[in-house]
Amino acid sequence: MALHGTGRIVLIWGAVGLAIAVPVVIAATSPLLAWRDPVYILAGLAGVIGLALLLLQPLLAARLLPGLSAMAAARVHRWIGTALVGAVVLHVAALWVTSPPDVVDALLFRSPTPFSVWGVIAMWAVFASGLLAVGQRRLRLRPRTWRRAHVAAAAVIVGGTVLHALLIQGTMGVISKTVLCLLVLAATLWVIAAPLRRR
Template sequence: MPRPRAVLIWSALAAAVAVPLVVAGMSPLLQWRQPVYIAAGFAGIVALALLLVQTLLAGGYLPGLPVRPGRLVHRGVGVALLLAVVLHVGGLWLTSPPDVVDALTFTSPTPFSAWGVIAMWGVFAAAALALMRGRMRVRTWRLGHSAVVAVVVVTSVIHAVLIEGTMGTVSKLVLCGLALAALVRVLIDLRVWRLLVRRRA
């Protein structure tokens, strides 16, 4: 890939990840908030950004990181994503346990909570599937992993869009849009639907 194009892709990705964090850091909503709550919020933003990075790695779209070498980075980013989710939920638990309990039991009055919980369990399921990769048929594993990842990305985007928090509206929508676009592109390029057709056949 020509160097200018590679620089453009990496610059666009860096901007998509950094801008929401910068905007959130300048938000007046952070005033009077506990440090743990702020850290939990930023962990959620980082998790959303890592979803985009993970999807791009899975498709081998990042210059200098083709599919095979990118798999090692993919695993590392997956661990970081899992930790970010744990920090996000754990921080919210420390600041307001009743709200987290309501979210986990799907009794929260805020509609974004349920989507966040589904996304969280999806991340855990994706991590479990990653650990069981060598014990499953390749076709079954790819189909299951792709399905779980699709659920994680979609529910995470809905969760983020519904929250009126520190993330700027434009930067948040751009990041969410890129995550969805990357997901669709990967599913198309990897022809995941063919695995489903073969399985039914």
């Protein structure tokens, strides 16, 4: 029985790790990066890593990753949330260095590219979610109210990020990117629907 439990843990973590690693490796080794500046490459990889991290957040929140206690899962969830904010900041800052006018147009919703709009919406939702997490005690929100606000921000983050990623024709492989986006959506919807399942 112990071996069966260990095998299940290894299988689940291996599948999650593979779903995250494959798109990141494909993006990092894309031939489209051959003539790009290091700052541009950094911006792109930060975005890819941010998308990959999104898969872990709902899995940790719903305690779907075996081998972690509730306290450990919550701690890792906070760490990854912090890393996600950092990835977004790095992504935008590096794009700013590459082309300030494009970033300004995106932030002001003047960009002609639809993926920019969804990226900016997701960015502000990431910052809002981070502020909610940091200011949970200071805001003195009821646990249920705070959870609803946090889940709402997470839904906007995931929806905006997935649309942002799918609309970009970039370094990520089409199949691996689509699979990762679908997994992120499925995991997030599973968490959002949890209260309905309990009812």
